[in-house]
Amino acid sequence: MARLSYMRIKYLFFSWLAIFIGSWVIYVRYNSYTELCRGHECKTTICDKYKKGIIDGSACESLCAKETLYFGKCLSTNPNNQMYLGVWGNLEGVIKCQMETTLHFDFGAEPEPRKEIVLFDKPTRGTTVQKFKEMVHGLVKTKLGDQGNLQELVNLILTAADGNKDGHVSLPEAKSAWALLQLNEFLLMVILRDKEHTPKLLGFCGDLYVTERVPYTSLYGVSLPWIIEIFLPMGLRKRMDQWFTPSWPRKAKIVIGLLEFVEDIFHGLYGNFLMCDVSAKNIGYNDKYDLKMVDMRKIVPEMSLIDYIKDKSCESDSDCVYGLDCSTTCDQSKKKCTAHVTQPNLAKVCLLVKDYLLRGTPPEIKEELEKQIYACIALKAATKNMEMEHSLILNNIKALLWKKISHTNDS
Known part of the structure; x- marks a missing residue:
């Protein structure tokens, strides 16, 4: 009898503990979601400005009057940068909206947040078209x-x-x-408007804009229920990310597209752009396995980054970092950041795709591909012959991959 009573108490205790932990996890998850996904606030702000005649754009009427453009699944990873799947009539797209004031290259925070007090303050009434052109040219x-x-x-x-x-x-x-021109992604979409790996701009209203939807929104990885994500060890999670990927020829085609995108933004007509967050979640592909960029908000003009970072006070190299992947070195004699970017985009991209591409590589090219990938990762931006080495390695990897898949249906 005493044992039965003990078992009952033990059962009740663990049941209560499970309910408590489960409720706490759900509460934290809900709070996190409501903080992260603030699309209704963004829409309210934008539509208020539109209805007052302050802003206009190709998406305003559909968003605020006809309501044929609406927010779907939340894709935001930061509260300041809202991102949602969107439906616009019979079109599917991605809606992006900023939540605070634009702060260019703030090293301590997410770039491009916005504040209401300075929102849509330029150009002022009475500005001529010519004057506006001069403003845009200066910017x-x-x-x-x-x-x-x-x-x-x-x-x-x-x-x-x-x-x-x-x-x-x-x-x-x-x-x-x-307002849109303050955002690097908008400027890049205009510059790369004819490039196949850049998402198309479908419309805008204020600094809210809609881009084409990319069917597969991460280079690799598998989507799991959040309750499993919480308890899954990081090492196992990384291995699972590599398990659930397309066949090798399709991976090779996607990587060729990524290398082509690196070419598009490397010393092009308007200079070099730097990829400051080279992560799988910013790179996607379509049903034909053609690469499409998902998020280009942290691809920044090299000149803008250098102008900001040079002479910034520092104690170590870690103080001279922007985003996750753009860095210079700290000059210890001056305690200032230098203007020389450490790694080119190609080296960062090769590091990202190393495991992804080498898993399942055909044996006859594996040794040569490994050699080229590791040479690519070792590239340094400030070396004397970097541009020549950059071009040579990029073309070697592309040629190696293309030669292997050009005769297959996946190409």
């Missing part, structure tokens, strides 16, 4: 430097800003365009 020159045909780029930006395609940029459209 892109600051971001990119005096290279390429900046006037042509300004004309492309004004064409994109003309949301209703009436051949005229109104003041509300200009305010939206100016």
Whole structure:
């Protein structure tokens, strides 16, 4: 009898403990979700400005009046940068919206947050089209430097800003365009508008914008229920990420696309852009295994980054880091960050795809592919012959992969 009573107490205790832990986990998860996913706040702010006639754009009427553009699944990874799957009539896209004021290259925080007090304050009423063109020209020159045909780029930006395609940029459209130009991803989408690996801009309203949807939103990895994620060891999680990937020829095709994207942003018409968050979740692909970038918000013009980081006070190299993957070194004699970026994009990309690509590699090319991948990872940005080595290694890897898959259906 005493044993039965003891077992009952033990059962009740563990049942209560399980309920308590489960409730706590659900509470924390709910709080985390509501903090992370603030799309309703973003929509309220944008539509309030639109209804007051402050902003306008190609997506405003659908978002705020007709309500044919609506927020779907939350994809946000940071409260300041909202990202949702969106449905716009019969189109599927991705809705992106900033939540605080734009702070360029703030090393202690997520880039491109926004504050209400300065939102959509430029250009002011009475600004002529010519004056607005000069404003845009000055901004892109600051971001990119005096290279390429900046006037042509300004004309492309004004064409994109003309949301209703009436051949005229109104003041509300200009305010939206100016806010969007503070965002690196928007500028990059305009510059790379004809490149196949860059998502297309579908529309905008203020600094909320809609891009084409990428069916597979991570280079690799498997989506698991959050309750399993909590208790899954990191080592096992990483191994599982590599298990659930396409066949090797398809992986090779995706990597070729990634290498082509690196070429697109390496010393192009408007200079070099740096990938400052090279992670699997920012890189996706479509049903034909063509690479598509999912999130380019941390791909920044090299000149902008260097202008900000040089002479920044530092104690060690760790103080000279932007995002996850862009860094320079700390000059210990001056206690200032240098202007020389440590790694080129190609080296960071090769490190990302090393395990992904080498798993299942055909034996006849595995040794040579390993050699090229490790040579790629060892690339340093400041070396004398870096550009020549960069081009040689990139072309060698592309040729090796393409030769192996060119005769297959996956190509």
